[in-house]
Amino acid sequence: MIYTCTLNPSIDYIMHVDEFHPGGLTRANKAMYYPGGKGINVSRVMKRLGVSTTALGFIGQFTGQFITDFLEKENIHHHFVNTNDYTRINVKLKGEQESEINGPGPKVxxxxxxxxxxxxxxxNSGDIFILAGSVPSSLPEDFYSQVADLCSSKNILFVADTSGDALRQLVGKPVYFLKPNDHELGELxxxxxxxxxxxxxxxSKLIEQGTEHVVVSMGGKGAVYVSKEExxxxxxxxxxxxxxxxxxxxxVSGFIASINNGKDIKEAFISGVAAGSATxxxxxxxxxxxxxxLKDEIEITPIHIKEGQ
Known part of the structure; x- marks a missing residue:
């Protein structure tokens, strides 16, 4: 079974505007509402790829109810912990420039x-646990590290998509799959x-220190996959x-869905890149x-690296 975990979910309230007027009235010409949060996104995409997951994490109040109602409409299983605190709302203004205002996380x-x-x-042993996104300030700073150790002790395949200190905590841990982008990997x-x-x-430095699979997304430049073998x-x-x-x-969704369906690494890598591009x-x-x-448009070639590259 595959589980996703979103510690800091949100309602993403997206408004398209022709022109933004700070300090004055701006009317949106289109508005959309989606459940947000990296783990929730993974569950939604994997369902669309034909793979079921159970979404875990923290939600609360009527904003949390919006998320569970939305997931149920998409036939996505969930078992959130109720915080009795409001799930945050993130406002995204899309016009000539894109601006965001993210609400505060829950008090857990x-x-x-x-x-x-x-x-x-x-x-159970062999289950896949996907932890993605930011950690609310009320949680322990070493939360990612604690979860990595817990999954290792239970033989659960741990997948993480995070950055900054949370990513740094996972260096040296037995992680099944990491997906930093090039900026996050460089910062590390x-x-x-x-x-x-x-x-x-x-x-490859992450592989040497315990990670099994790494995909580095590089935007329009492409993507890189690394393991011990490839x-x-x-x-x-x-x-x-x-x-x-x-x-x-x-x-993440495309890669893990393919692995779950018994595909080889090359096919999983192609599926991940195709899903990311399609979104x-x-x-x-x-x-x-x-x-x-999009799969036929993706070309896979080997990378040759040397020490001090």
Whole structure:
């Protein structure tokens, strides 16, 4: 079974405006509401790819109810811990420029945190647990590290998509799959990554320290896959980028869905890149047919790296 976990979900309230007037009245010409949060995005895309998941995390009040109602309409299982605090609303203004205002995260009590840990402890050996996104300030700073250790002790395959200190905590941990982008990977190693060879070189450092699979997304430059056995580069399809939100989550979804369906690594890598690109080319998350159409446009080639690349 596959589980996703979103610690800090949201309602993403997206408004399209012709022109934004600070301090004055701005009328939106289109508005959309979606459940937000990286783990929730993964669950939504994987369902569209034909793979079921159970969404875990923290929600509360009527804003949390919007999320559960939305997921139920899409036939996505969920078992959230109720915080009795409002799930945040993130406002995104899209016009000539894109602006965002993100609401504050929930205040999670020790009892609510323990309830989530109990859920993780109840998972079975071989289950996949996908933890993605930011950590609310009320949770322990080493939350990602604690979850990695717990999954390792239970033989649960741990997948993470995060950045900054949370990503740093996972270096040296037995993680099944990591998906940093090039900026996040560069920040981790205090460097700037500009080429696929550099991305592969630093991703291989994560492999040496316990991670099994790493995919580095590089926007329009392509993507890199690294394991002990392979270093691969994928081109990305050409198209108009309409939406950066959820593209990285879709890469995770495509890759893990393919692995779950018994596909080989190359096919999983192609599926991840196709799903990520398909989401970037539309306003919401991709559907299966969107990703399938793009697969033939993706070219996979080996990467040759050397020490000090």
């Amino acid at each position: 009590t020790d009892e609510q945190l323990e309830a989530l840990f109990d859920q993780i402890k109840s998972l 190693f205090d460097t700037t990554i500009e080429t696929k060879e550099q991305a592969a070189y630093f991703a 270093h691969l580069f994928a081109t990305v399809p050409k198209g108009e980028v309409k939406n950066s939100v959820g593209a990285g989550d879709s890469v 970037a080319f539309q306003d919401d998350l991709c559907h299966k047919e969107d990703a399938e159409r």
